[in-house]
Structure formats: structure tokens, C-alpha cells
Amino acid sequence: MVLAIDAGNTRIKGAVFEEDTMITAVFFNAGDLKSEVWKLLDAYKSITDMVVASVRNLSQEDLLSFQDRVQVRIISHSDTFPFSNHYETPLTLGIDRMVLSAGAVLAFPKQHRLVIDAGTCITYDFINSDDQYLGGAISPGIRLRYAALHQYTAKLPLLERDTPLDFIGRSTQQSIHSGVVNGVVHEIDGFVRSYEHDYPNFTIILTGGDAVFLAKQLKNTIFANSNFLLESLNHIFQYTIKND
Ligand SMILES: Nc1ncnc2c1ncn2[C@@H]1O[C@H](COP(=O)(O)OP(=O)(O)OP(=O)(O)O)[C@@H](O)[C@H]1O
Ligand SMILES: CC(C)(CO)[C@@H](O)C(=O)NCCC(=O)O
Ligand SMILES: [K+]
Secondary structure: OEEEEEEOOOOEEEEEEEOOEEEEEEEEOHHHHHHHHHHHHHHOOOOOEEEEEEOOOOOHHHHHOOOOOOEEEEOOOOOOOOOEEOOOOHHHOOHHHHHHHHHHHHHOOOOOEEEEEEOOEEEEEEEOOOOEEEEEEEEEOHHHHHHHHHHOOOOOOOOOOOOOOOOOOOOHHHHHHHHHHHHHHHHHHHHHHHHHHHOOOOEEEEEOOOHHHHHOOOOOOOOEOOOHHHHHHHHHHHHOHHHO
């Protein structure tokens, strides 16, 4: 069994895989990494490997403390990925974006793919059918947009994510919901249209903490897979790392 760890900007996600099947998944804060991982290692004695993708500075000491129990593999830029990286600054490309792109190549061979990760940030990653990673975009995520409106103004309240009633916001609250949520929906629909202009056919993968919420509101029929990064970590492990 494999324990996949996705250390995102806001929270950490962990999942246990038996071959291609996810057995369990948990969310926790960075401060609870050690105790939460040990809980899983104790509950699933067959876990032999732990694969970690992190965009944050995790305590190396914490990670190394698991070494006696499992083989710890921290994904880095020097690992082998199933695409050629055409980013102009490949070493600054986020590890999460690299893992998602690798997962897209492995799960959807021989086609153009657009990965949209709606998390703390919204990232767009495009990998063409020749398995060349071209790049994409980074914009603020939904929670970040609500927080920024509140933090950088005197009058705007901090609101929780909610579906806008209409594109015309008829109150301060409705204006904020429309601006943030419809703004993101139009952004995604707009990016998809731009890509469609250059690439008539491509597979869209929508993931991240806001994926399910957004899928309901997008014009395009896009299915959300909230676990795509964890599944990609498992995929990378099964198909590449294990044989290294
Ligand atoms: N319990 C939750 N805690 C935080 N964000 C949540 C939660 N449930 C849904 N969300 C939504 O998920 C988004 C954050 O996504 P996610 O959890 O994927 O971020 P993350 O852990 O920082 O990962 P990443 O850095 O990969 O984006 C927020 O915009 C928020 O609206
Ligand atoms: C954009 C984020 C913060 C999204 O998690 C992460 O992928 C990251 O830190 N990226 C580095 C910059 C880049 O990808 O070009
Ligand atoms: K993200």
C-alpha cells in the first residue's frame, strides 16, 4: 500500500492506496502532520511507501522521522516526469503543477490536456499530445479573493463561499458573491474558450478544493475530480518511481 501526501498551501491531504484504489482520505493542518501520518501508518500496516508532493516548507525532520517505518519519497524537480518541460523557468514550476501534469499524461495518453486546479490559487496547466508541458496560468483562488476584498478595503465584509443568485448583485453581499464566484466561472469559461481557439480538442481535468462547487456553475460540462493530485501521486509511484 502507498500513502500519498499532498501538502497544499492551506491544508494537507493524505490518502492510502491499494494498487489503483483509494482506501481512505484525510485532511489536516501542517502542524498535525506527524500525528496524522502516524495514525494512518498504524491503521494500515501494509503501507510500505509514502509519496509526498509539497508546495510548502514541511519540516524535513518530521518527514525523516517516518523513514524507519516506510520508504519516504519526496517528489522534486529532479525526478523523472512523463512529459518534456517547455516552461521557461522549469525549476520554479510548482511541484503540484508538475504532479498534476504527470497524472494527466498517464491517465489521458495521446491527447491535449488542460488541468485546472481550483485551490488556494487557481492554476492552469497545458500538456499537448506530444507530451510537452507548455505552461498555463496562476490566479487567486475563491477563498483568497473573498479574503483579499475584506483585507484590502475598509467596508467589505469577509464572506463564506456561496452560489450567486444572479450576475447582477443587488446588495453588498450579493455583489461580492457575484464578483468572486461569477468572476472565477467567467475566468475558467474564458480560458477554455481561448484554448479551444488554438486546440479544437482537449481533455479538461478540474480539481482542487473548489472543483465540485465550480463544476455545477460552469457553462462547459466539466467533471470535477477533487482527488486528482492524490491519484496522480499514486499513479507516478506505480508507473515510474517504483521501477527506478
Ligand atoms: N475545509 C476547507 N478548508 C479550506 N478550504 C476549503 C475547505 N473546503 C472547501 N474549501 C475551498 O477549497 C479551496 C482551497 O482548496 P484546497 O483545499 O485544494 O487548497 P490547498 O490545500 O491550499 O491546496 P493547494 O495549495 O493545492 O491549492 C478554497 O478556495 C475553499 O473555498
Ligand atoms: C502556484 C502555486 C502556489 C499553486 O499551488 C504553486 O504551484 C507554486 O508555488 N508554484 C510556483 C510558481 C510556478 O508554478 O510557476
Ligand atoms: K492550486
